[in-house]
Amino acid sequence: MNVLVINCGSSSLKYQVLNMTNEELLCKGLVERIGMEGSVITHEKIGMDKVKNVVPMENHQDAIKNVLDAVQHPEHGVVKSMDEIGAVGHRVVHAGEKFAYSVYIDDAVIGALEECVELAPLHNTPNLQGIAACQALMPDTPMVGVFDTAFHQTMPPESYLYAIPYEYYKKHGIRRYGFHGTSHKYVAERAADMLGVDMHDLKLITCHLGNGASVSAIKHGRCVDTSMGFTPLEGLVMGTRCGDIDPAIVTYIRQKENLPQGAANEILNKKSGVLGISGVSSDFRDLEEAVKEGNERAALALKIFAQKVRGYIGSYIAEMNGVDAIIFTAGVGENDIGMREMICQNLGNLGIKMDVLKNNVRGKETDFATEDSKVRLLLIPTNEELMIARDTYHIARARKNK
Numbered sequence: 001m002n003v004l005v006i007n008c009g010s011s012s013l014k015y016q017v018l019n020m021t022n023e024e025l026l027c028k029g030l031v032e033r034i035g036m037e038g039s040v041i042t043h044e045k046i047g048m049d050k051v052k053n054v055v056p057m058e059n060h061q062d063a064i065k066n067v068l069d070a071v072q073h074p075e076h077g078v079v080k081s082m083d084e085i086g087a088v089g090h091r092v093v094h095a096g097e098k099f100a101y102s103v104y105i106d107d108a109v110i111g112a113l114e115e116c117v118e119l120a121p122l123h124n125t126p127n128l129q130g131i132a133a134c135q136a137l138m139p140d141t142p143m144v145g146v147f148d149t150a151f152h153q154t155m156p157p158e159s160y161l162y163a164i165p166y167e168y169y170k171k172h173g174i175r176r177y178g179f180h181g182t183s184h185k186y187v188a189e190r191a192a193d194m195l196g197v198d199m200h201d202l203k204l205i206t207c208h209l210g211n212g213a214s215v216s217a218i219k220h221g222r223c224v225d226t227s228m229g230f231t232p233l234e235g236l237v238m239g240t241r242c243g244d245i246d247p248a249i250v251t252y253i254r255q256k257e258n259l260p261q262g263a264a265n266e267i268l269n270k271k272s273g274v275l276g277i278s279g280v281s282s283d284f285r286d287l288e289e290a291v292k293e294g295n296e297r298a299a300l301a302l303k304i305f306a307q308k309v310r311g312y313i314g315s316y317i318a319e320m321n322g323v324d325a326i327i328f329t330a331g332v333g334e335n336d337i338g339m340r341e342m343i344c345q346n347l348g349n350l351g352i353k354m355d356v357l358k359n360n361v362r363g364k365e366t367d368f369a370t371e372d373s374k375v376r377l378l379l380i381p382t383n384e385e386l387m388i389a390r391d392t393y394h395i396a397r398a399r400k401n402k
Ligand code: ADP
Pocket: 209, 210, 211, 212, 239, 282, 283, 284, 285, 330, 331, 332, 335, 336, 337
């Protein structure tokens, strides 16, 4: 069965088609500037050059229509007709407490996800638009929703409740939800494979370090804690997000800077993190260049980032009473050799020892702990699309065989 994976943002859309008989990626692409001047689709059939097509796309339905044309294109396409697409998997960011697993999308699921829109308006709104567009164009193809929050639903209340009046949890759903769940789950499963040990016998800490970044504690196959919270703003220092701060700072900055409504939120989400500290960039490559040129604030930003990751690692080791492997993934985790070194150095007392030579690698599954390290250190490139395609395939096949 071929599965189309759709990840719909407000003005962009990423897609892939995978043949799930052998999990082979057939094509992938990106639509940008949906609803704007100069909307464009970039499509790549694996093994061929990318093709770019500037074509007006007023809304998500136009975008999906262009995606379907691209995947059926006589030269660059990968299927002859949409009948060859057995199911569509949709990435949906927020499922609140409603779904702990991926689900077949029916009217009841749409209704439940609509109720979650107010928890993540910037993400869930386009995710739902993408689903509606696909349903309109492929009414007979099964659709599956895969949620960023689902994997974290196993957290116990002592991990997900905030110490604010309990009624706000009951009345408004204010609790820790966690994000990047699809990635944390994927790398945890790969880690178990790499180690040749059942997930249920492992204690893992997964570090998804990209532009957005989060750490999860996974005990015996279940997520027991994660660093992102009610929104993806909490936890680690990120590219442009502040992560954990004293909440009193928000009111204080608002007063001192005389900020209009919403401005503090914008500052903490878009102008903080390593960008805010360094004043240089949110991209770790730029920061490392700046450090080479002697920029002290860039160096400080990297140190603060590393310290925060180390703090969460220590905290989760205490929470789980140990750890078997720490996994690094996403843009920074997969590629930033220096940052992995900053995070992993001087942790020998916790049984964590990094092999500097083995760490000298990018984007490839590697165990970079020393032979005698009690804890394995694993670099595992994430693959959220494959995870979405797997869930979609299993759910669609189970329905077909019913
Ligand atoms: P997201 O999906 O959250 O946008 P990614 O996981 O793609 O983010 O990570 C993007 C980030 O990864 C970049 O902003 C950059 O900081 C970092 N990155 C990518 N490649 C490298 C590299 N070679 N060295 C250091 N950092 C890198």
